[in-house]
Amino acid sequence: MSDDLARVAVLLSGRGSNFVALADACARGEVPAEIVLVLSNKADAGGLDRARERGIPTVAIPSKGMPREEHESRLVAALDEVEAHWVCLAGYMRLLTPVFIDRYAPRIVNIHPALLPSFPGVDAQAQAWEYGVRVSGCTVHLVDTGCDTGPIVLQRTVPVLDDDTSDTLAHRILEQEHVAYPTALRMLLTRRWRVHGRRVVFDPLIDVDRPWPASAN
Amino acid sequence: MSDDLARVAVLLSGRGSNFVALADACARGEVPAEIVLVLSNKADAGGLDRARERGIPTVAIPSKGMPREEHESRLVAALDEVEAHWVCLAGYMRLLTPVFIDRYAPRIVNIHPALLPSFPGVDAQAQAWEYGVRVSGCTVHLVDTGCDTGPIVLQRTVPVLDDDTSDTLAHRILEQEHVAYPTALRMLLTRRWRVHGRRVVFDPLIDVDRPWPASAN
Numbered sequence: 001m002s003d004d005l006a007r008v009a010v011l012l013s014g015r016g017s018n019f020v021a022l023a024d025a026c027a028r029g030e031v032p033a034e035i036v037l038v039l040s041n042k043a044d045a046g047g048l049d050r051a052r053e054r055g056i057p058t059v060a061i062p063s064k065g066m067p068r069e070e071h072e073s074r075l076v077a078a079l080d081e082v083e084a085h086w087v088c089l090a091g092y093m094r095l096l097t098p099v100f101i102d103r104y105a106p107r108i109v110n111i112h113p114a115l116l117p118s119f120p121g122v123d124a125q126a127q128a129w130e131y132g133v134r135v136s137g138c139t140v141h142l143v144d145t146g147c148d149t150g151p152i153v154l155q156r157t158v159p160v161l162d163d164d165t166s167d168t169l170a171h172r173i174l175e176q177e178h179v180a181y182p183t184a185l186r187m188l189l190t191r192r193w194r195v196h197g198r199r200v201v202f203d204p205l206i207d208v209d210r211p212w213p214a215s216a217n
Numbered sequence: 218m219s220d221d222l223a224r225v226a227v228l229l230s231g232r233g234s235n236f237v238a239l240a241d242a243c244a245r246g247e248v249p250a251e252i253v254l255v256l257s258n259k260a261d262a263g264g265l266d267r268a269r270e271r272g273i274p275t276v277a278i279p280s281k282g283m284p285r286e287e288h289e290s291r292l293v294a295a296l297d298e299v300e301a302h303w304v305c306l307a308g309y310m311r312l313l314t315p316v317f318i319d320r321y322a323p324r325i326v327n328i329h330p331a332l333l334p335s336f337p338g339v340d341a342q343a344q345a346w347e348y349g350v351r352v353s354g355c356t357v358h359l360v361d362t363g364c365d366t367g368p369i370v371l372q373r374t375v376p377v378l379d380d381d382t383s384d385t386l387a388h389r390i391l392e393q394e395h396v397a398y399p400t401a402l403r404m405l406l407t408r409r410w411r412v413h414g415r416r417v418v419f420d421p422l423i424d425v426d427r428p429w430p431a432s433a434n
Binding site: 115116117118119129130131132133134135137139151152153154155156157162163197198199200201202204 | 332333334335336346347348349350351352354356368369370371372373374379380414415416417418419421
């Protein structure tokens with residue numbers, strides 16, 4: 001454990017391919033973070049196996065049959081116990097209430113497989129394909145209590161090809177998700193930013209290739 | 218006049234920069250079309266002046282104070298008189314009713330300064346900037362009676378930069394509109410296509426660089 005690394009927890013409900021992308025990017029040193037916990041609301045989520053393979057602690061807190069606020073209180077307790085500072089949702093298939101949001105916002109991040117605000121909610125790739133857009137993509141955003149409505153950090157585009165099916169489109173979007181999510185998390189952890197209105201505003205990058213002092217403009 | 222050129226009419230309400238882009242592309246032979254009429258619902262629309270400069274016939278049929286269906290009947294009469302086959306909307310700031318749509322669909326095309334279905338309606342660039350998207354763009358679509366809801370032909374993306382304002386974003390989107398609209402019109406005029414569900418499906422391009430017969434796959 002390093003004091004220089006952000007303590008990130010991941011919430012997932014399924015195979016967790018975006019968790020794997022984040023974990024690999026952290027392991028390669030591309031994102032200054034340590035994934036300190038993988039939490040799932042499904043005991044059989046494949047992402048928990050991927051975490052165990054990597055020696056990352058896991059906790060499953062099944063949501064089925066449990067009142068929503070009690071479930072979230074237990075999630076928060078598990079996150080507090082490992083002193084998580086950031087929470088990344090990676091295919092976590094439930095909306096979060098203020099019980100959770102108020103504890104961790106604005107340091108809750110999600111990735112969505114469409115260019116929000118187009119196609120929020122489930123099956124975004126199929127929604128986009130059926131709508132007939134010629135460009136789709138993925139969106140990393142801060143999480144609020146709405147469905148995929150929070151301030152946007154980063155978007156990457158994916159063209160819809162003439163011979164695409166919903167599945168081939170989803171596959172190419174997923175490839176871009178695996179690039180976008182680590183990139184966005186690195187931006188959030190390494191740059192100064194604020195939310196202005198509902199825009200995520202990053203301070204200008206210092207141009208390290210330019211001799212100091214940088215010339216005016 | 219050539220029998221090989223599609224007879225296209227343009228409807229506009231303002232300066233008509235997309236009309237100019239279409240007219241220039243036609244004049245350069247990039248789009249196999251002839252603009253046979255520019256129609257406006259505003260007698261003082263700058264686009265009418267641009268048309269006159271190019272020797273393109275113009276008609277103004279002011280919409281103000283006229284019942285909507287009567288106005289559209291007069292538009293249709295003007296289009297019928299010049300035997301227009303296609304209608305391109307270029308900053309035409311009114312919705313069209315079945316009086317017009319049923320006469321010319323599916324050969325009515327519009328361009329919208331956002332990646333539909335995000336940000337339909339007026340001030341799309343400002344809507345996108347205020348929402349905080351990181352990617353916007355423009356959409357060429359077939360026109361139905363909804364507000365920017367018709368099947369999509371082509372989209373081009375424009376990144377939203379950290380130091381963009383709504384105006385700088387709108388300027389860069391406009392540059393892409395001027396590329397997208399002629400490109401989309403050329404596609405519609407030169408390729409086989411159909412609307413499937415609400416997707417515009419183009420038949421595969423014949424690869425003209427490959428000797429005939431093209432090898433399988």
